[in-house]
Structures are given as C-alpha cells and as structure tokens.
Amino acid sequence: MTRIILVRHGETTWNIEGRYQGQEDTPLSERGLQQGQLLAEGLRHIPLDAAISSPLQRSCQTCQFCAGLHGLPVATDDRLLEINHGSWEGVLAGDIQKQYPKEIAQWHTEPHRVQMPGGGESLEDVRRRVRAAFDDYATRYQNKTVLVAAHDAVNKAIICDLLGLGMEHFWQIKQDNTCINVLEYNDGIWRIVLLNSTNHLGFLFSGIEQAGL
Template identity: 65%
Template sequence: MLRIILVRHGETKWNIEGRFQGQVDTELSERGIAQGQRAAIALAEVPIDAAVASPLQRSYLTCKMAADKHGIAVHKDDRLLEISHGLWEGKLADDVAKTYGHELALWRTEPEKVTMPEGESLEDVRIRVRAAFDEYTRTYDGQTLLVCAHDAVNKAIICDCMGLSVAHFWHIKQDNACINVLEYDEGMWRIVTLNATAHMGYLISGIEQKGL
C-alpha cells in the first residue's frame, strides 16, 4: 500500500491580495511560513519515507519544513506545478473580471469548460498530476510519501482519485497548509483525510481566496 500525505503550500502575499498566482514563483508570507512550520510539527511524529514537491518555492519550502524533521530530501516534480493561469497570472481577480468577465464567471461555475488564455485547463492539470501519482504508486509502494503542491493541483487529483471529473473542482476546499491523506492499494484510491487544518488552531478557516 502507498500512503500519500498531500499538503497545500502556506499562504503567500498574492493569496492575501487575491491575485492569480499560477506558475509565478511567489514567496510565502510571514503567516505562510508559520503555517508551514505548524504543518511540519503536526507531521513530525508521522512516519514519512520520502518527499516530493512542486518546484515553486511556496510549495518546496513548505514541504522542506516537514521533510527536515525527518532528515529526508525533497525531490522536485514539475508535474506538480500549479495550473498555468496564462494571461491572468499576477492580476487581481477584480481586474480579470473587467477583461475576462465571461470566462471568470464560467471558471467559478463550470471550471471544466475553461482553458486559461495562453494557459492550461483543469483537464491538462489532471492528466499530468495523475501521471505523477501513477508513478508514485510504483516507486513508493509500501511507503508513506509527503507531497506538497497547490490548490488546483490538489483539487484535481483528489477529484480524480475519488472517480469524479474536474467539474467537481469547487466541491473541494484546500486551505493553505492543509493536510490530506490518500491511500492506494490493489488498484484503488481512498481518501482518509481531507483539508485538515486543526494543526493551525482552527477547524474551519472561513477564508475564501479570490485568486484561484
């Protein structure tokens, strides 16, 4: 059996501002660093054999905080990169609405129908992340793997593992530095833990980020 501990990166300044980040390599905010440290403490006593992260520093550094407590290296996997928001990247949600009002409304209601201008669709993300997870089932069989990625990445693969299409993208929430646990055994995925945030001192964050 493979157990994957799937974490979303800590908060960034662009999360606070409501900017679409995508594949821009933004930094963790002061609170984001603290969130990563809390996730690391929560996972310190959990057996972890290996760690993989998106190469973007907000995910890589969040992962490294936890991996360091286990004395293991973090391997970077480009397939875990956040969705490319294309021309939306770096823009505030309100500014995107002015130029791409129809597309933004569709993104928030029927996200499976949207391909970001000069960017990706959720199906593009699902395909590359599923390829990564399929490889992990072979490479890390019998182990516990820490994976740190992004909002859209986590939601897309959770949908896929549950047998849902990416049309259910907004049915899943991923708070900054949340912890999910997925298990794979004999050809079947199951969700053990979803969007856990108790390690940060709250059960429900109440935070709704605009730049997603």
C-alpha cells in the same frame, strides 16, 4: 499499500492580495512561514519515507519545513506545478472580473470547460499530468508514506480524479493553506482518508475564501 500525505503550500503574499499566481514563483508570506512550521510540527511524529514537491518556492519551502524534521531531502516534480493561468497570472481577481467577465463566470460555474487565456492550461491538462505523477508514486513507493506538497488547483484536480469525479466538481473540494490530505492506494484502488485538515493550525475549518484561484 502506498500512503500519500498531500499538502498545500502556506499562504503567499499574492494569496493575501487576491492575485492569480499560477506558475509565478511567489514567496510565502510571514503567516505562510508560520503555517509551514506548524504543519511540520503537526507531522513531526508521522513516519515519512520520502518528500516530493512542486518546484515553485511556496510549495518547496513548505515541504522543506516538514522534510527537515525527518532528515529527508526534497525531490521536485514539474508535474506538480500549479495550473498555468496564462494571461491571468499576476492579475488581481477584481481586475480579471472586469477584463474577462464571461471567462471568469464560466471558471466559477463550468471550470471543466475553461482553457486559461494566453496559452494557459485547462483543468484536464492539470489532471493528466498530476495523475501520471500519482500513478508513478503508487508504484515506486509501495508500502511507504510519501509527503507531497503542491497547490490549490493541483490538489483539487487530483482529489476529484482519484474519487472518480470529473473536473466539473472542482469547486466542491476546498484546500486551505497547509491543509493535510491523506490518500491511500492499494490493489488498484485509491481512497481518501483525510481531507483539508487544518487542526495543526488550531482550527477545524478556516472560513477563508481566497480570491486569486
């Protein structure tokens, strides 16, 4: 069996502002740094064999907090990069609503039909590359536990896919900053053991709805 502890990065300055981040390399906010440290403490006593992160600093630094307590290096995998939001990257959610009213409406109702404007990705693009990564991990890390640090859209897409759900179910999965998900692979079957846990932050659920997603 392969066990993957999948986490989302801590809060960023753009999360606070409600800007679409995509593959822009945004830093953690002060609260995001605190969340990363709390995540690390929450996983301190969980045996980890490897740590892998998106190369973007918000995920990599979150992963490093955790890996450091286990004496592990952090490997990076470009397949874990956040969705490329194209021309929406760096733009406030409210401004996107004004500039792309039809596209943003479809993004929130039919996300599986949206190709991000300006050379961005679709959720299917994200699903394919992240699923390839997870299939590799399942083979490479048999009988091991792997920490994987990624992003909101990445996590939602892979969780949907591993559950056999299409990308039209994307918005039915929530991923809070530094949430913990546990996924297990055994004999060709993936299962979800834990989803969007934030107990390490001191609450069962956040009630936070971020705009720049």
